[in-house]
Amino acid sequence: MKFLHTSDWQVGRTFAFVDDDTLGALQAERLEVIRRIGALARAQGAACVLVAGDIYEHETPANRTLHQPMERMRQFPDIAWHLIPGNHDADTPEGVWARLTREGAVPDNVHVHRTPEPVQIDAAHNAWLLPAILQRRHTLADLSAYMNDAPTPAGALRIGLAHGSVVGFGNAEEDEHNPIALDRAAQAGLDYLALGDWHGFCQIDARTVYAGTPETDRFGTGGAGGGETVAVTLPGPKAVPEIARHRTGKYVWRRFDTTMLTNAQDIAALESRLRGIQPDNPGAVLAWLDVAGRLGVDELAMYENTVLRRLGGALACLRITGAPQLAAVADDLERLGTGAVRVAAQALLAQVQAGGEQADLARDALQRLFVFWQDMQGARA
Template identity: 85%
Template structure:
């Protein structure tokens, strides 16, 4: 038996740190990846796709958002899609799943599982799905526990599908909600346990895996392992599953911590590093820089133009935390002329910055902005 395992589509998700154009592109790609999953299932001969929760980002999406993933799945009638609620789209009385049922909007090839009971999903292979159903965002009970005693015919292939936190994995606070025993597959005699909630690929044991989100949606742990779908082959009950990871995400998310800039060579190296993530398509890169350091007047202008302006236009998103500080001396003020209001203001700011005190940092930042602005107006941008 062969199927695909995915989770955490979170259709309708917003990203507050990007502009409107990038937000629209990211949201569109969370839908487009469903088409890539369907095409992958078809190409690999997988008759089913198991979606381990969080199809939607919210329990109350707009009507358009509600129907969009259903219509993408409808385009692959030869693939059966098995969905369960997650903590973002729990099966509440007025939630997404109840709305879809009322409107009769679920395609024939999509099966939404809302009861915790074994379901035959492949008669030829005697394969049964055991879904765990979240009816609220958080629960302290292990909803996968029923799988231990859930009856299936002799020799059946038993596949668990759940959304939650494996006990002892992730941070302690997350582990308190929607817990799943780490040895659930062994306790329940499962041939495979498909999990959702963690946004990066993570294998708990030979039969227990988080697939992660198919389109990466965060920096850090999720960003490092997201953007994939898992192909599972099960020779039969008791046999070890064969696992193959497939890249499905378009966007690449990278975080660069503790980036120290002290000269033009550092700036050039940073530019090369960022452009090298996806040389053929930098527009599919989201980068988060944590920047510090001390730069002279010319190097600061180079940083502004090369990193913030040019790379900011090349990448899908350039998020910057911190900034290099300006290293300016009295001689640097000669660039502003011998007199005039700008020179006087710059001298005042430099004196305040060098004197220290509560206003020193503010004065240093203002002087930095003044030099950058001045070089822009003089056409001296590197």
């Protein structure tokens, strides 16, 4: 038997650090990835897709958001989609699953599991699904425990589907909420345990896997990664699953360690590094830089033009913390002529050189003054 395993679609998610255009594109891709998962299922010859919770970001999405993932799955009537609630979209009395059921909006090929009991999902392979159901955002009970005694026919393939934290895998605080026993697959005689909640692919053991989100949604390590969907082949009962990871995400997220900029070569190297992430499609890259260092007047202007303007326009998102400081000296004032701008710059430079509480503020003002002057000169050229 072959199926796909995915989780944490979180349709309707927002990203506070991006502009409106990028936000719309990121949200749209969380829907479009469903189409790519359906196409992957067909290409892999997988008859079903298991979605381990957090289909939605919120329990009370807008009506359009509520229906959008259902309509994407409806476009693949030959694929059976099996869904369970997660901590973001728990099966509460007035939550998403109650609304969808009440409105009759769940397509025939989509199966929303709201009861913790074995369900046959593939008669030809005698495959049974054992779903764990979250009815609130957080619980202290291990909802997968019932799988140990859940009856299935002799020789059946037993597949667990759950959303939560494997005890002993995450940090102690995470383990307290929605816990799942580290050896649940062994205890319950599962051929495979499909998990959701962790946003990057993570294989706990030969039969226990977090698929991660199919469209990456965060920077950094520890739950980052994602952008993949897992194809699972079960050769037979008790056989070791064959697991293959497939790229389904469009956007690439990268966070960099502190980048020191001290000259034009450093700036050129940074540009090359960022453009090299996705040379053919930099518009699919979100990068987060921490920038430090000191640059001369000309190099600072180069940084503003190359990094902040050109790369800021080329990438989907360029998030920058920190900034290079201006390393101006008295000779740099010569380029400002003899007018009021130079007088102001002289006063600011003197304050920077004197140090004290106002030095940093004066340095920032002087930096802005030189950048403004460079822009004005460029406009006149």
